[in-house]
Amino acid sequence: MNKSLATAVVIAAGFAGFQANATEGGGNAYPNGAEGFMSGALPPQGLYYQNYLNHYTVNKVTDADGDNTGTDINLQATADVSRFIYMTDKKLFGADWGMYTTIPLVHLSGEVAVNGTPVVSSTTSGLGDISISPLMLGWHTPNFHYAFALEVTAPTGEYNMTRFANPGRNYWVFTPVFVATYLNNGFEASAKFMYDFNGKNDDTDYKSGQEFHFDYAVGYHLNNLTLGVAGYYYQQLTGDKQNGQKYLDGYKGKAFAIGPAVKFDTAAGYSVELRYQTEVSTENKPEGDKFWLKFTTRL
Template structure:
C-alpha cells in the first residue's frame, strides 16, 4: 500500500462527512462554515428554530505541506442539522441569557482506491453528536452585537471503530464560543470564534488535538437582502496523540475557505441564507466544496 493510500485510509477510517479536518480520521465535531450573516446578533426573548442543510464533496487529500497527497479519494456527505434556541427574559452580567441545542442527521458515502481499484468504501446514515449550551449570554449595542457561550458536545452518534464511516466521533468536546456582528449603514461584518478541547476516544485510545476555528461573513444589506462573501478558517493547535504518543508528527491540520453568500429576510418573519464555500488552502485534510442552506424562524 503506497504512502498516499495510507494517508487516505487514515482519513477514511473515521470520516463523518461534513465534519472533515485534521484530528482523528480527518474529522472534527463542528461543521466549519455553518454560520454566516448576523451571527452575533442573537434574537430577543422567545423560542427559535434553525435548520442547516449542507452538502460537502471531497476528491483531494492534502499533506502537511498543503500539496496533493495523490490519494484517489471520493467522499460525499449530506447533513440536516436542527438547532433550537431559547432566549429567556433573564439578565446575567447585563446580558440576555439564552440556551440552545444542535442535533445533526448525517449521510456519508466514500471510496478510497489504489490504481483505480476500490480498496475501501462505505455508506452510512444516522444521528450525529448532539451539542448543547445551557449558558449563552448576548449583549447589544447600536452598531455592535456580541455573545459568549459554553458548548458541550456529547458522543451520541453511532460509532464503530472497525467501520469506514461513522455518524459519531465517540468522544466528548468542550467549546467556548464567541460571536460578534458589526452593522453600520448597511455594511456588515460577522464572525463566530471557537476553541475545541477534545476528549479521548476510548475505543481507539486516540486523543485529537485542540482546535481553533472561526466562521466569517462580510456583506452589504440592501432592503431585505444581504449580499457578500462567507467562509471559515481552521487551525489545529496541539498534537494528536495515540496511546499517549504523538501521532504522525502531530497530524495538525489547517484550512481556509471562501465563497459567495446571499441572505433573504422575509416579511413573514423567517430568513433564508444560501452559501457556497470552496476550500482554497488546506494542510493534512481533505479539500473540497460546501453548499449551505440555512433557515431561521421564530416558533
C-alpha cells in the first residue's frame, strides 16, 4: 500500500464530529477554534444560550513532516452547536460556580481519492457527542478574568465503524479546561486551554492519544466593537494504539491556525462574533479552513 493510499484509509476509517486532527480517523472531540474574545470572563448569575455555527473545508492531508501526502481529499463539515450555561448564585473557593452542556448537530460530506480514483465517500447528518460540565468556577479581578472547568464528552453521536463519516466518536473524553482573559485600556488577550484524556473505541479497539490544545484571541475594543485575530494551536502528546500496540509511529498530530475576528456587543444584551481561520501549519492531519458565527444571549 503506498503512502497516499495508507493515509486515505486512515482518514476514511473515522472522520468524525466536525473537526479533524490526528488520532483515530483524523478527528477529535473538541472543535478547535470554537472560542474567541472574552472566553475567560464568565457571566453573572443566570441562564445563557450560545449558538456556534461552523463550516470546515478540508483540501489536503499532511504527513509527519507537514508535507502534502498527495491524497485527493474533499471534505465539508458543518455544525450547529447549542451551548447552555447556568451560573448559580453560589460561591466555591471564592469563585462563581456554574455549569454547562454543549449539544452539536453535524452534517458531514466528503470523498477521498488516490490518483483520481475514489477510495471512499459518504454523507451523513445527526446528533454529535454531547459535552457536559457540572463544575465551572470563575474568578474576576479588574483586568484579569479566569475560570476552570471539568468537562466530560459522552459518546451520544451515531457511529458505524464501516462508514466514512460519523457524527460520533464512540468513546468517552475527559477534559480539564482553563480559560483566561486579560483586558486593559481596550486591549484584550484571551485563551482557552484544554487537555484531553481519550477513552478507547471498543468497536475498533483503537485508543487515541492524549491531546493538548488551546484557542486564542487578541484584539482591541472600540466601544461595542472588538477587532483582532483568533485561532488555535493543537498538539497530540501521546501516541495512538490499536489492539494494544502503537499505531504507525503513534500518529501524533499538530496544527496551528490563525485568522481575522470581529465581535459586536449590542445594547439589547446579545453579542455576535465572526471568525475565519486557516490552518497554516499541520502534521499528520487534514488541513483546511474554518468559518465561525457565534451568538450569545441571556435567557
